[in-house]
Amino acid sequence: MEESHSCFILKLNRDGDETAIYERGKPNYADYFRLTPGRYVIAYQCWYKHADESRSDAVDLKPGRVYRVHSKRNILSYKVTVWIEDRETREVLAGNR
Numbered sequence: 300m301e302e303s304h305s306c307f308i309l310k311l312n313r314d315g316d317e318t319a320i321y322e323r324g325k326p327n328y329a330d331y332f333r334l335t336p337g338r339y340v341i342a343y344q345c346w347y348k349h350a351d352e353s354r355s356d357a358v359d360l361k362p363g364r365v366y367r368v369h370s371k372r373n374i375l376s377y378k379v380t381v382w383i384e385d386r387e388t389r390e391v392l393a394g395n396r
Contacts, residue, residue, distance in 0.1 A: 306345040306368040306381065314338040314357050336362040341393075345370030345381045352379035356393030366392065 311321040311332065320339075321332060342355040350372060360366065365386040372379050382394030 305347060306343060306370050308332075308341060308343050308368065309353070310340075310342040310355075312340050314340050334360055336360055341368075341383065343368050343381065343383070345379055347372045347377070347379060350377040350379045352381045354381055354394055356383065358383055358392040369396070371396075 307323055308321065309323045310319050312319050314337075320334075338357060338359050340355060340357050342353070344351060344353040345368065346352075347370075352370070358366075366383055367386050368381065368383055370379055370381045380395055382396050383392045384390060384396070385392065
């Protein structure tokens, strides 16, 4: 799982377990993670100068795959759209491209 330049993973935990594997702002800051396959809840945020968007989604991560948090911003409305996708296949796991 990777972050893009304007996106941040806020919290990461296994689905059904509230114990955080990662939590932003703690001394263990990271911009990528190696995870075992399974279902995770990922809270993430993407921001631009005048707008931001936060989401929390449950996603199924497959073995040997790399996933990335992405965002785009509408220049006129400043609306930010965020999603998590497979880096190789570009399949969207959560959010809207």
